[in-house]
Structures are given as C-alpha cells and as structure tokens.
Amino acid sequence: MSKIALIKEIYQLDENDLPMRKEALEKIAPYAQEIMDRFYERLLEKEEFKDFIPEERIPELKRKQIDFVASLLSEPFDDRLYAKIAKVGIAHYHIRLDPLYMSYGYHLLSELILALSKKEPSLLPYLKLIIKYLKVAEAIMGEEYFAQKSLEHSPYRGNDLFLAVNRLHRAYMVCRASMQEEGGGKPDEAHADRFFESLDDLKPYRGVLKEAGLDLAVIRRHCTELLHADSPQESGRAAEALERSIIRPLNDLGVTAYLSLSSSLAAVRAMTDIVYRRSVMKNAQIDRAHVENNIETILTDTYGWAIDRLEFLDEEPGEEACDIVKHLYFDRESAIVYLCIILKDVSNRIYIQEGIDLLAETMKLTLFLRMKAG
Incomplete structure (x- = not known):
C-alpha cells in the first residue's frame, strides 16, 4: 500500500x-x-x-x-x-x-x-x-x-540529495542550451523557472552542499543577475559566473564520490555475505531464482539512486538496449541469463556506470567460482 x-x-x-x-x-x-x-x-x-x-x-x-x-x-x-x-x-x-x-x-x-x-x-x-x-x-x-x-545513519542517506543535485544539473544544461540557441542571450522564462525550482529542492541540503563547494545562494545570485542583465556584456559575464558556480563544484562534488564508494562497499559486503559465504556455510545449491533475487536486492538497495531499470533476460539484448549487460552462467540448468541494467540520467554518469559495471562483473565471477566449487 x-x-x-x-x-x-x-x-x-x-x-x-x-x-x-x-x-x-x-x-x-x-x-x-x-x-x-x-x-x-x-x-x-x-x-x-x-x-x-x-x-x-x-x-x-x-x-x-x-x-x-x-x-x-x-x-x-x-x-x-x-x-x-x-x-x-x-x-x-x-x-x-x-x-x-x-x-x-x-x-x-x-x-x-x-x-x-x-x-x-x-x-x-x-x-x-x-x-x-x-x-x-x-x-x-x-x-x-x-x-x-x-x-x-545508513550508507544510502545521500539518495534524495544526489537525485536533487542531478535535477539541478539537468535544469542548468537545458537553460544553457536555450541561451546558446538565442546566441548567448538569456534563458527563456519556463526554463529559468524550472532551474529555480530545482534550487528550491536543494534547500534542505544547502549546508552540506556549501561545504562541498556548491553554494546555492551564489548560484541563485548569478542566475538573477543573468535574468536582469541590461546588455550582452553583462549577460555574458553573469552566464560565465553562473557556469563557474555550478559546473566545477558539480565535477568536484564529493557527493558522487561518496555515493559511489559507499554503494560499492555496501554491495561488495552484501554480495560476499549473501551470494557466497552464507550459501557455502549452509552448503546450499544456488539456483537461478535465488541468484536473480539476491543480485536484484543488492543492486537496488545499494545503487537504487542510479538504476532506472534492472531485468534478467533469456535472450541477449541489442547493443543500444541497455547501459550494462552481463551474462550469468548457471551450470545446473546449463543456461545463460543476461543481467541488463539501464541507468538514470545522473551527473558523472560515466563513472557511475563504470562502478556498477565492475560490481556486476564481480558478481558474475563470484557466481562462476561458486558454481565451479559446488
């Protein structure tokens, strides 16, 4: 419910x-x-x-x-x-x-x-x-x-913050694109409104963001200056100041590093405990349903903030269908299942993708070694 x-x-x-x-x-x-x-x-x-x-x-x-x-x-x-x-x-x-x-x-x-x-x-x-x-x-x-x-008090505390940061980033990129279409002028009113809304979403986190280098008050001030600029020169200076206040801090922001690291560590701990150690201790056979459930639980619990969709397919998907594809071999059923992951539109997406890809590869190898040992 x-x-x-x-x-x-x-x-x-x-x-x-x-x-x-x-x-x-x-x-x-x-x-x-x-x-x-x-x-x-x-x-x-x-x-x-x-x-x-x-x-x-x-x-x-x-x-x-x-x-x-x-x-x-x-x-x-x-x-x-x-x-x-x-x-x-x-x-x-x-x-x-x-x-x-x-x-x-x-x-x-x-x-x-x-x-x-x-x-x-x-x-x-x-x-x-x-x-x-x-x-x-x-x-x-x-x-x-x-x-x-x-x-x-959990390793997932940054989920809402991280997604809100990415909404700000997307709203800014849309504003910047609209300014470029206008030949370096001002963003249109609708795009500017969405940008200010994304700033409001981050208000509860302004303290921690400021410590990480992303000052919401400075960003808002530069955006206001841009909207009220009286000349192309003023508009250009305000646009440059706005970009400096957003892009560099976002690229350096510890939020991405923190979330990726904590999510990866949590996934490794959960994977070792659930997929490998518990099963060995209980001397239990690992079937497809067991593995799929564990992998889905681990990845959604630890990387739910970045994963849009996760599914297991019997047929290999096309190259462009998923961001990450891993084939899992089940010895008992002599079957190959394809783990397919589609990511959300998050900042520093390439690094997030690399981290999840590495975890999925580790899961695949862990499963292979467990099957071989069993």
Missing part, C-alpha cells in the same frame, strides 16, 4: 472533501493573521523555541505558515501535496528541530484554531476539518523526519 493510500485509510480522508476544504479556507482567512500572531507569541514564551526562531524572520515564517495551511486546504491530496508536506518535515530534521517541538507547534496551532468556535460556533465543522488535515500533515512530517534520521 502506498504512503498516500495508507494516510487516507488511517485518517479516513474523503476524496470529495476538496470543496469543503476550500470553503473552510475562506471561512478562516479573516482570522489567519490573528492566529499567526498569537501562535508565535505563545511559541516564543518557551526558551527552547527561541534558538530556532530568529525574531527578524517571524514575519516571513508567519507568511509561510499561512501559505502552507492554504495549500493543505486548497489542493488535492495527491503526490504533489504529499511531497510539499514531506519537504517541511525534512527541513525540520536538517535544522535539528526536536520532533516533540514540532508536535507541540501543531498542538498549539490546532488549539488556537479551535478557539475560534467560541466566537463563531457556526465555524466548528470547518475548524474540525482544518485540524484533521493539520493532523495529517503532522503525521507525514513525522514520518519523513524519522526517515531522514534513518537515512543519515
């Missing part, structure tokens, strides 16, 4: 409640600023919140809170809204906000919203619906918060 389906079932969300949610948004809109003012007053009464809420940012945070609640009440509950809610939970993890404080914030906001029913009893059905969706948002944020915590 998908995360969204599970949330809908647990909280008994009605597929057809969007009109009432929008109506609830209209009903509560006149009170939104008052609620936010009181909300931050109450939060800042507690010392532990002062470290996370700089006073100068309060107006911005109030606006973001209002926008967030408006999204909850005005958008369909689908993958897009789930991702928007999840992103807030991930951001809270990266600023190291204790989840107890996050829950307290939701409790306080719900309390302040429900208090409106004393002034306007007719609002109660709408207020209950708003609080229901706040509870849903709290549950999603908590889930994603602890998922990030688990990822940080």
Whole structure:
C-alpha cells in the first residue's frame, strides 16, 4: 500500500472533501493573521523555541505558515501535496528541530484554531476539518523526519540529495542550451523557472552542499543577475559566473564520490555475505531464482539512486538496449541469463556506470567460482 493510500485509510480522508476544504479556507482567512500572531507569541514564551526562531524572520515564517495551511486546504491530496508536506518535515530534521517541538507547534496551532468556535460556533465543522488535515500533515512530517534520521545513519542517506543535485544539473544544461540557441542571450522564462525550482529542492541540503563547494545562494545570485542583465556584456559575464558556480563544484562534488564508494562497499559486503559465504556455510545449491533475487536486492538497495531499470533476460539484448549487460552462467540448468541494467540520467554518469559495471562483473565471477566449487 502506498504512503498516500495508507494516510487516507488511517485518517479516513474523503476524496470529495476538496470543496469543503476550500470553503473552510475562506471561512478562516479573516482570522489567519490573528492566529499567526498569537501562535508565535505563545511559541516564543518557551526558551527552547527561541534558538530556532530568529525574531527578524517571524514575519516571513508567519507568511509561510499561512501559505502552507492554504495549500493543505486548497489542493488535492495527491503526490504533489504529499511531497510539499514531506519537504517541511525534512527541513525540520536538517535544522535539528526536536520532533516533540514540532508536535507541540501543531498542538498549539490546532488549539488556537479551535478557539475560534467560541466566537463563531457556526465555524466548528470547518475548524474540525482544518485540524484533521493539520493532523495529517503532522503525521507525514513525522514520518519523513524519522526517515531522514534513518537515512543519515545508513550508507544510502545521500539518495534524495544526489537525485536533487542531478535535477539541478539537468535544469542548468537545458537553460544553457536555450541561451546558446538565442546566441548567448538569456534563458527563456519556463526554463529559468524550472532551474529555480530545482534550487528550491536543494534547500534542505544547502549546508552540506556549501561545504562541498556548491553554494546555492551564489548560484541563485548569478542566475538573477543573468535574468536582469541590461546588455550582452553583462549577460555574458553573469552566464560565465553562473557556469563557474555550478559546473566545477558539480565535477568536484564529493557527493558522487561518496555515493559511489559507499554503494560499492555496501554491495561488495552484501554480495560476499549473501551470494557466497552464507550459501557455502549452509552448503546450499544456488539456483537461478535465488541468484536473480539476491543480485536484484543488492543492486537496488545499494545503487537504487542510479538504476532506472534492472531485468534478467533469456535472450541477449541489442547493443543500444541497455547501459550494462552481463551474462550469468548457471551450470545446473546449463543456461545463460543476461543481467541488463539501464541507468538514470545522473551527473558523472560515466563513472557511475563504470562502478556498477565492475560490481556486476564481480558478481558474475563470484557466481562462476561458486558454481565451479559446488
């Protein structure tokens, strides 16, 4: 069951409640600023919140809170809204906000919203619906918060970060291509918007990226300069500065090296343990289903961030059909099976391909030696 389906079932969300949610948004809109003012007053009464809420940012945070609640009440509950809610939970993890404080914030906001029913009893059905969706948002944020915590202590913690970096890289390459088509001018508005969206996706990771040499604030500044350049000379200088701020750090970025190395080591450990050592210790015969399941599990667990599709074929595929092809020989069945891997569009793709190819070759040889020994 998908995360969204599970949330809908647990909280008994009605597929057809969007009109009432929008109506609830209209009903509560006149009170939104008052609620936010009181909300931050109450939060800042507690010392532990002062470290996370700089006073100068309060107006911005109030606006973001209002926008967030408006999204909850005005958008369909689908993958897009789930991702928007999840992103807030991930951001809270990266600023190291204790989840107890996050829950307290939701409790306080719900309390302040429900208090409106004393002034306007007719609002109660709408207020209950708003609080229901706040509870849903709290549950999603908590889930994603602890998922990030688990990822940080696993060799796969960089998956989301790595894919977001590659979205930025792709968005930049599209922008650059559109500028070249215009003879070195500005990117078109749609491409620029996608580029800024990809920068926003990386906000939760801006600290670690800055340490690795990719400064999101600098990139955004150069992009803004490019869009507002008044002459071809200014445009050219801004484009060069933007390229320097992206391409070199991406090429040097430790994210690729870290992910490739940790994924490779994890795959080697898993392969040695599952494909070879356990089977020898148990003196078990290795059949095709066993091997295919183990190889798929190992590669998707360790390189899932880079692999788009993995399959086993009885017939050898054409040269252009897959990025990596390895033939696996099964002695008992006297059969050859072809392991075919297609990669995602990731940065430094050639190095990732070489790493996975080497692992697949090692698996093939491990399997061959095991068959020979058995």
